[in-house]
Amino acid sequence: MDKRKLYLQVIIYLTLGTISSCQQKVKTVDKHGEQKTYSELVYPLLDSENSRWFFFSSASRPFGMVNLSPDTEIDGAWGSGYRYKTDTIRGFSHIHAWQMSGISVMPVTVSAANESTIFEDFYSKFSHETERISPGYHYVDLDRFKIASELTSTTRVGLHQYTYPEDSQSAILFNLNTMLGPCENMDGELTQNSDNELSGKVVMDATHRRPKPFTVYFKVLLNTDVTSVKKDDKTGNYLIKLDDPRKKVLMKVGVSYTSVENAGLNIEEEMPHWDFDKVVRESTEEWNGLLGRIKVEGGTATDQRRFYTDLWHSLQGRRIINDVNGAYPDNTGEVFRIGQLPLDSNGKPEFNHFNSDSYWGAQWTINTLWGLVYPEIKQQFVYSLLQYQKDGGLVPRGPSGGNYTYVMTGASSTPFIVSAIQEGLVTEDLESIYQILKKNHMIGGIMEKAGYEHHTNYGGGLKYYIENGYVPYPIPEGKFGGHQDGAGLTMEYAYQDWTLAQLAKKLGHEADYGYFIKRSENFKNVYDETTGWMRPKNVEGEWLEKFDPYQYKVGFVEANAAQATWFVPHNLEGLAELMGGRDKAVQQLNGQFEEASKLDFTAGTSHDLEEHPEYRKIPINYGNQPSIQTAFVFHQIGRPDLTQYWSRNVVRETFSGLSPSTGYNGDEDQGLMGSLAVMMKIGLFQMNGGVDEDPVYQIGSPLFDKISIDLNPDFYSNATFTIEADNNSEENVYVKSAKWNNEVLEGYVIHNSQITKGGRLVLQMADQ
Known part of the structure; x- marks a missing residue:
């Protein structure tokens, strides 16, 4: 045993402790001056x-x-x-x-x-x-x-x-x-x-x-x-x-x-060799x-360790399925076939093909992180999704085994792909991409299928959404796929329609733009002004009786009405208007955060506890995707200070610490929660998924004193984007002023075109 321990210590020193001169940049320093x-x-x-x-x-x-x-x-x-x-x-x-x-x-x-x-x-x-x-x-x-x-x-x-x-x-x-x-x-x-x-x-x-x-x-x-x-x-x-x-x-x-x-x-x-230590080093x-593309300074040693653990998870879970020669499994048809990815001039695949869980919630997580820090990865995933469409006819929302799974709901790949286009990561064949994305939003597309609905097209209720402006609950045809939760589906489709409308606008499809923008307002059809919540209604248009806004998974996908009501990332101003104005909306959401803070903003420590009587009534749940955007809702309805306050609180209570017993509360979903934690800790967010013509980032409350992001020169400038939080501390969570390259930045927002040129964002932090 002693020999093995000694050998292990030598291996760890060789593989993790030795840094050559060309690797000096792969270091970070905590407040105690320790380098790792x-x-x-x-x-x-x-x-x-x-x-x-x-x-x-x-x-x-x-x-x-x-x-x-x-x-x-x-x-x-x-x-x-x-x-x-x-x-x-x-x-x-x-x-x-x-x-x-x-x-x-x-x-x-x-x-x-x-x-x-x-x-x-x-x-x-x-x-x-x-x-x-x-x-x-x-x-x-x-x-x-x-x-x-x-x-x-x-x-x-x-x-x-x-x-x-x-x-x-x-x-x-x-x-x-x-x-x-x-x-x-x-x-x-x-x-x-x-x-x-x-x-x-x-x-x-x-x-x-x-x-x-x-x-x-x-x-x-x-x-x-x-x-x-x-x-x-x-x-x-x-x-x-x-x-x-x-x-x-x-x-x-x-x-x-x-x-x-x-x-x-x-x-x-x-x-080709047998050198174990070399493989570990590589x-x-x-x-x-x-x-090392993101370098952080300040915070505690635990803060830094947790940050890089979050970042590590953002690059996990979704797995390559093609061979080195570009051969890949295509299981989308009646008969299994071996497909071939396009090769570059060196005979290597131009991109990798992936097995992947759903992009449900990706608009607030990997959309932003990958687009900013790992654009080459985001580009590859887009091309992989498009390859599935070439083989099977539809852009998937979560492929596995070379085939569709119809995991979760909606057309969650649409905002992912549209954001990549708006960021300039995908520039060719935009018209054909638009047409294949549009197919998913129409009869015969993936929106028709609820979770894991392989052989029917009823569970998603799309025909009712198109004809009546909402998906009824329950679906009259009966139970087919999972997640047949009409009010939640209505809200999800409305947002995704809005994202597709942005691509229609970019390509000059004015009629389509108007059509999908109109559909994007369908969320209003499931808002009940008498209760102040989104509320399921049946096919006759009658509100669900005995309605409880804290009842879990009744008309809402993996959520209750309190959590899901705020899922209007494309039109929060419109939601606030339904609620009686910004002040009332702020008051309602702030009360939800105050209540959720008693349970540390999560429904237990694992996904399977969400239906436990103690947890299912939580009004904000950062342990699952449906309400992970809510801290930044305040920013969009006129209270960025509350975004700063509550986002820092969520980071402290939900995404801090290092323990086998907690971390993402059991539902990390292949990089989504890791990416969310990273973005909240660097103080940037994209409420609408980054699908504007020039994507907008909302500024939150950075956890660290300085964050430096090395921009990929193959896509952006060969420069560094730096965020400095002056006077930052556990108490000083509020941003009192912001300057971009020494000029005052208005509105606590910054655009993708600014960031990707490189520069310095300086935030003055205070305790109120």
């Missing part, structure tokens, strides 16, 4: 007591096809894989993605005493005391087998390093047929190709959300010989025994969703390069 690299500041265990299958990451690259990490649960709550309080490892699996899982392996030692039971009795205790985790690396001791296990990866290849005890028979279990996270793994096959090479495949069974089975192929290379491969008749799983157990065993696992051959090609291109450098 950005990846060292990340706390991967955040919220890991409540994690979902795709949430926890360790040995992974940004958006990596491979997300290699230990699984302490294989069929747990919310399909979780790694839960901090579970002290037993059940395998190391390579795929933790939205509705996808696969290739679970477990290093073991075999003896006469356990060889007959090892296929079913292989779990091992472990201790967090010896566990070490950093972006791109995971170390854990398997106490039962006395095996030191280390994990790292490239984008498409997992790399394992196992140190077995001396005088033991080293072996590895391939648990290819098992329940793993969100789906059953079945029809697993493993074939030995040579002394140190194996290959195989696993089928991920269809789920309620992902309607078709999906196959993952893999190739395995080891630095030692395989002496035997045994298949267990009962479990269908495989045990491989290894030669020469005294040396460290290295194992590469290349993954592909198209073929074994491409899995091998991914290994050849991304990991992973650290890649993470530092992305995390």
Whole structure:
């Protein structure tokens, strides 16, 4: 054990502590003068007591096809894989993605005493005391087998390093047929190709959300010989025994969703060597390069660690599904096919293709962060969405397994794509893009489908929205998809129609612009002036009886009426007018924040607690997407000071601290909450999703004294955008004045065209 600890300390020093002269910029300094690299500041265990299958990451690259990490649960709550309080490892699996899982392996030692039971009795205790985790690396001791296990990866290849005890028979279990996270793994096959090479495949069974089975192929290379491969008749799983157990065993696992051959090609291109430490170093450098685009000064050491953990999560969850040669799985048609992404002059894919949860709520999160800091990433995701349309006919809102899932509701990809166009990230074929986005907003488009409605088109109630100006609750045709909550759907469609109208206007489609602008006013049809809330109504136009604005998921998608009423990001002035004016709107929302503060602005610490009687009546919930914009509503209705006050309070109570027990309250949803926390902490927000002709940022209350953002010169100027919060403190949360490049900035807003040229925003902070 002492030797392993010493070895681990050396690895950590080499991979995380050594910074060459060309990497001096990947440092940050807290108030105590301590310098750390950005990846060292990340706390991967955040919220890991409540994690979902795709949430926890360790040995992974940004958006990596491979997300290699230990699984302490294989069929747990919310399909979780790694839960901090579970002290037993059940395998190391390579795929933790939205509705996808696969290739679970477990290093073991075999003896006469356990060889007959090892296929079913292989779990091992472990201790967090010896566990070490950093972006791109995971170390854990398997106490039962006395095996030191280390994990790292490239984008498409997992790399394992196992140190077995001396005088033991080293072996590895391939648990290819098992329940793993969100789906059953079945029809697993493993074939030995040579002394140190194996290959195989696993089928991920269809789920309620992902309607078709999906196959993952893999190739395995080891630095030692395989002496035997045994298949267990009962479990269908495989045990491989290894030669020469005294040396460290290295194992590469290349993954592909198209073929074994491409899995091998991914290994050849991304990991042609056997240098484990090099892969860890390169992973650290890649993470530092992305995390280091935002540099913060000031705040506490915990503030800085939490900030870079939030930023790290914003680059997680949504996973690459194409091979290095651009081959990708297309499951949108009747028959599975292998598609081919366009290649650049070097024979590399022009963009990556992705598996992704919904863009529901992205208008306030990754829309803004990716557009500002990672424009090349946002551009790739837009092109990926458009590739799905070319294959399947519709722009998806959350694809998985190369296919549509119809996760959540509406046309949430519309504001994401329109904002990328308005930011200048997508400049070609705008007319065709407009036409395919428009299709989603009409009969036959994705708005017709409620959550996971694969085979019908009734649940979204779009025909009623078009004909009557609102979606009724309940839908007269009956129950089809999930989330058939008419008032909430009406409000969501109205906002998304407004975003599409901005693109119509840009392209000169005056009639379409007028049509969608008119539809964007439909939110007014579900506002009940007698109660002061949005309220469901049935198909006859009658208000829901026994209405309770704090009743959860009755006419509103994952929300109550109090939370959802403020979902009018495109016309908050119009909402305030319905409420009797700005003052009354401010008074109502401020009261909601005061009440929500008693529960720290969240409905419990995990997504599955939202329906608990104690939490479901909370009037503002920063643990889920529907009301995460509300602190910035004040800004839009004339009270930026209340935006500054409440946004800083939400940051302090909801998005601060480092603990396995909390962090995002169990519903991080692939970067959405991490991105939200980042934007609130740097004091910028885009209420309407950044779809103006020149997108507008509302200024909030920065947590840090100085924030510097390196702008990507391939898209913006080769300059730095800096925010300085003078006289900033925990008490001084109010912005008393703002200057942009030494000129007074009016209205506490700044435009995208200003920021992307680079410059200096100076905010004078005060306590009132």
